[in-house]
Structure formats: structure tokens, C-alpha cells
Amino acid sequence: MFNYTVRSLDVRNNVIYMTLARGSNSAKIDFLPGQYAALGYYRPNGQPTRLRTFSITSSPDNVFLEFAIRIIGDFTHGLAQLHVGDGIFLQGPFGNFVIDPSIDRPAVMIAGGIGITPFMSILRTPAVMNTDIQLTLLYGCRTIADAPFYEELVQLTKHYPNLHLSVFVADSSEMSADPSIIQGMLSAQHIKQIVAHNADATFLLCGPDAMMAMSYDTLYAENISADSIVSESFSHSSKLTIGSGYNLQKLTYALSGALLILAVTGVSYLDLSRYISSNAAAAPTSLTNTNQPAPSNNYSQASNDESLQQQPARTYQQSYQQPVTSVS
Numbered sequence: 001m002f003n004y005t006v007r008s009l010d011v012r013n014n015v016i017y018m019t020l021a022r023g024s025n026s027a028k029i030d031f032l033p034g035q036y037a038a039l040g041y042y043r044p045n046g047q048p049t050r051l052r053t054f055s056i057t058s059s060p061d062n063v064f065l066e067f068a069i070r071i072i073g074d075f076t077h078g079l080a081q082l083h084v085g086d087g088i089f090l091q092g093p094f095g096n097f098v099i100d101p102s103i104d105r106p107a108v109m110i111a112g113g114i115g116i117t118p119f120m121s122i123l124r125t126p127a128v129m130n131t132d133i134q135l136t137l138l139y140g141c142r143t144i145a146d147a148p149f150y151e152e153l154v155q156l157t158k159h160y161p162n163l164h165l166s167v168f169v170a171d172s173s174e175m176s177a178d179p180s181i182i183q184g185m186l187s188a189q190h191i192k193q194i195v196a197h198n199a200d201a202t203f204l205l206c207g208p209d210a211m212m213a214m215s216y217d218t219l220y221a222e223n224i225s226a227d228s229i230v231s232e233s234f235s236h237s238s239k240l241t242i243g244s245g246y247n248l249q250k251l252t253y254a255l256s257g258a259l260l261i262l263a264v265t266g267v268s269y270l271d272l273s274r275y276i277s278s279n280a281a282a283a284p285t286s287l288t289n290t291n292q293p294a295p296s297n298n299y300s301q302a303s304n305d306e307s308l309q310q311q312p313a314r315t316y317q318q319s320y321q322q323p324v325t326s327v328s
């Protein structure tokens, strides 16, 4: 568990923009751009909250940790009431929603609403941006005012010529002379146009389920392979389907089930062969005690009621050459 304190907290258009500083007795959370953390805080009566997951919006190069959090329910309403200096506890990092800058491959990022958050960390990280990687960001929002980080994204495109931004504004009453602002929602047609010029890209999706499902279906129809698509769903009741009818949750359960069967089969086989060989060597013998204590699961309550796994994703670590930073 990492202990941080609130350094600043702003609420704009129902989104909390929060900066955290590392507590003096806490280690620094070491993450890759695009990963998320599970965080909690203390209620006014001193009770700790459950943990909820949020993508980190700051770059790992930043000594402070940043989040942008849409206020939805009880947890986020309580979070909005915190003050500078209040404590926040964190677990993580989690997730594989990352770009490896050592692989020179274009990336197409498809974001919707608050789903822009993991991309902000990626786009704020010089190790990603100071490369020749061509980055295309398609960002869907209801209105420009409702689009977190819009101004910063425009500034980033001025700074990094390899970043191409298109913002899709659903509210048809909003007109703009800016060619990067497109009226109407992101559609399959737009994605097809992007694929035509980026067939070798990695596609990263984070946004509302309907947008992600449409993007998946279109990418599949355009023959983009599954291993070129990375997605992050903020909803733990995702109905996202891949291609024609695979439910992501079902697929995850099926894969986990298959892995579990393989693991159990492997362990049983090993136990059996060990038992046979030890019995053959020194019979009669007593069986060794296989009642090992269950491994503790530090993350069992760390998610929005889903089981989290700490994701090392450390194969990418060296590409970032993160400086060791500390806050006193």
C-alpha cells in the first residue's frame, strides 16, 4: 500500500482533477504510462473507504501523481470533498494499456469522454513523444467544454508534430472553424479511413462500451488482428463484444478457466510424478504435507469488485528509463 496526500483538488464540469504527493514514509508508486491504480481515502468519521480503480494521468517522470475522476456515485462524491493534505492510500500499478516506445509502430488511440485519462499519461511522457512513432488520437466528447484536457491536447499537437488529433463533438449545435474538430460522433466510417493509412498500427481503445464495441467490430471487419488491439474498460459490467458476438467478459472467463484447468492439471501431474518417484525410492513413506497456506491476495478488495492482478509489464520498463524521483 502506498500513502499519498492531496496536493491539489479542483472540480470542473463534474470532473475532479487531483494531484497527489507521496507521503514521507511511503514508497513511490512506480508505473508505466497508461496504467491505473486502486485508491481509497478516509471518510470524515475516519473510516477507510473501499478501493476504486482510476487511470493515472501524469507521466511517470512527474514527481506528483495525477488523476481525473468523473463524479458519479458515493465514492467519487466523497472524494470531491477532500482537502489539501488529506490522506489517500493506493495499490498498484495495474494494467497493460501501454505503448512500448522501443517498437517503432504507429499507434491509433480511440478515446471517449473520461476514457481520455490513460492516454494523457502516455501523451505526457517524453520517452513516448520524442520518438518517430506516429500517434493518432480520435477523441469523442459531448461538447468541447465537456472534454477533459482538450486545451492541453491542442498544445501537445503544437509541440509534437507526430501527434495527430481529431475531436468528435456529438452536440451538433457546437460549431468550430478548427479542422481538428469534427461534428458528430465517431463512426465506423472514420475508423475505416484511419485504418486505410495505419493498417500496421497498434490500436488502443478506452471509452464508453458502445464506442469500444463499435471500434472493435470495425477493426475486426478491417482485418486488424486481435493482438494489435489493446483496450481498457472502465465499466465492470462491460457488455463489450469482439467481432461478431464474443463477449469480452465471457472470453476472459473462458481463458481464465482454461488456464486454471491447465495449471491444476500441471500441478496434479507434478505432484503425482513426485509422489510416484519418492514412493519408488523409499517406500513405505508418508506423503508430504501439501496443505500450504494460501498465498495472500493483497488485491482481493482493491478493485471495483473485480479481482486485480498487479501487472508487472516490466518488459517495457527499460524503454522508459524512468528517473528515480522523490517528494519530500
Ligand SMILES: Cc1cc2nc3c(=O)[nH]c(=O)nc-3n(C[C@H](O)[C@H](O)[C@H](O)COP(=O)(O)OP(=O)(O)OC[C@H]3O[C@@H](n4cnc5c(N)ncnc54)[C@H](O)[C@@H]3O)c2cc1C
Binding pocket: 036, 052, 053, 054, 055, 056, 068, 069, 070, 071, 072, 073, 074, 075, 076, 077, 114, 117, 118, 232, 233, 234, 235, 236, 237, 304, 305
Ligand atoms: C481500469 C479502470 C480505470 C478507470 N479509470 C478511471 C478514470 O481515470 N477516471 C474515472 O472517472 N473513472 C475511471 N474508472 C471508473 C471508476 O472506477 C468508476 O466510475 C468509479 O469507481 C465509480 O465511482 P462511484 O462514485 O460511482 O463509486 P461508488 O459510489 O462506490 O459506486 C456506485 C455504484 O457503482 C458501481 N460501480 C463502481 N465502479 C464501477 C464501474 N467501474 N463500472 C460500473 N459500475 C461501477 C458500484 O458497484 C456501485 O454499485 C476506471 C475503471 C476501471 C475499471
